[in-house]
Amino acid sequence: MRTFFSALSLAVVAAVLAACSSGTPLRATPSQAALPGWLAPDAKSKPGPLLYVSVEGSSKVLIYPESDYNHSPIGTITSGVNDPWGLYVDKNGNLYVANQTNTVTVYPAGSVYPSATYSQGLCHPLFAMVDHQGDVFVANGRACGGGHATMVEYLPGSTNPYQVFQTPGTELDGIDFDLQGNLYLAYRVTTNRGHGSIEKFAPGSTQGQILGMTVHKPQGLIVDSQGNVVVVETAHTSRDVVVFAPGARHPSARVKLPEGSIPNQLALTEKEDKLFVSSYNNGYVYVTDYPLTKGSTWTEVEEAGAVIQGVALSNDQVF
Numbered sequence: 369m370r371t372f373f374s375a376l377s378l379a380v381v382a383a384v385l386a387a388c389s390s391g392t393p394l395r396a397t398p399s400q401a402a403l404p405g406w407l408a409p410d411a412k413s414k415p416g417p418l419l420y421v422s423v424e425g426s427s428k429v430l431i432y433p434e435s436d437y438n439h440s441p442i443g444t445i446t447s448g449v450n451d452p453w454g455l456y457v458d459k460n461g462n463l464y465v466a467n468q469t470n471t472v473t474v475y476p477a478g479s480v481y482p483s484a485t486y487s488q489g490l491c492h493p494l495f496a497m498v499d500h501q502g503d504v505f506v507a508n509g510r511a512c513g514g515g516h517a518t519m520v521e522y523l524p525g526s527t528n529p530y531q532v533f534q535t536p537g538t539e540l541d542g543i544d545f546d547l548q549g550n551l552y553l554a555y556r557v558t559t560n561r562g563h564g565s566i567e568k569f570a571p572g573s574t575q576g577q578i579l580g581m582t583v584h585k586p587q588g589l590i591v592d593s594q595g596n597v598v599v600v601e602t603a604h605t606s607r608d609v610v611v612f613a614p615g616a617r618h619p620s621a622r623v624k625l626p627e628g629s630i631p632n633q634l635a636l637t638e639k640e641d642k643l644f645v646s647s648y649n650n651g652y653v654y655v656t657d658y659p660l661t662k663g664s665t666w667t668e669v670e671e672a673g674a675v676i677q678g679v680a681l682s683n684d685q686v687f
Contacts, residue, residue: 418431419432424468429463438671464496470493491518499545541589586601
């Protein structure tokens with residue numbers, strides 16, 4: 369993806385960077401909560417994929433065994449976590465935490481302390497993602513210095529922006545790559561009563577294609593191995609998870625979350641047989657079988673006891 373935004377002018381990049389400078393409740397024990405981060409003694413002795421949950425109010429990331437539902441966390445991450453939103457785990461097990469206080473912190477597998485911090489060019493970042501080449505992409509939830517929301521690209525090993533892409537939306541709410549390297553962006557246009565769009569960029573292309581999908585307030589997006597686009601919809605009249613088949617403009621499946629839930633981020637297991645979603649207002653993480661059908665139902669699998677935003681799976685990278 370190094371050539372992805374090569375057509376952007378240096379003037380646009382410089383201007384943007386200048387503006388941007390800048391069920392049982394699960395809780396840790398009091399002794400654990402006082403530490404900057406902790407791991408249970410048996411965290412390494414019980415291998416298996418992990419589930420991460422970001423807790424916004426208390427600025428921490430909880431760590432659970434993926435398949436051990438409604439159990440106490442095996443660890444927390446607090447160092448470098450500040451008002452966290454979206455989470456992402458790359459193929460090497462590195463955890464990326466998008467902090468709304470204008471940083472993205474990176475945690476190697478097995479560590480509760482960050483090894484890298486991104487801050488240049490970030491304005492209220494919501495999601496981070498890594499492509500097949502190791503380039504890091506961060507979605508800014510707000511426009512830097514006014515105008516449209518941006519996505520910032522960093523080359524491997526660098527925390528200085530390589531490219532800045534200015535989107536048509538006023539809030540960038542989801543990013544993902546498909547297996548062919550196409551990049552998908554979900555964004556809102558608040559001046560258009562919150563209506564949103566999903567845009568697709570072919571590898572190496574600087575010209576996106578608006579897919580014309582029916583979305584209003586997208587909040588989180590993934591693309592499965594078959595090219596289905598799965599989107600969180602948070603419009604007041606429709607708080608659902610919707611699925612668009614490749615090339616479709618209307619959903620092939622729409623599954624409503626339990627009453628009172630407001631979904632935020634999605635996570636799909638490596639086998640693509642389970643779909644997780646975080647619900648930030650009630651502090652729950654739900655799971656359902658995947659692919660979704662009209663009869664799909666959600667099961668509460670974790671309760672963080674506070675406002676949560678992000679959820680991510682380790683894809684078999686363990687401590």
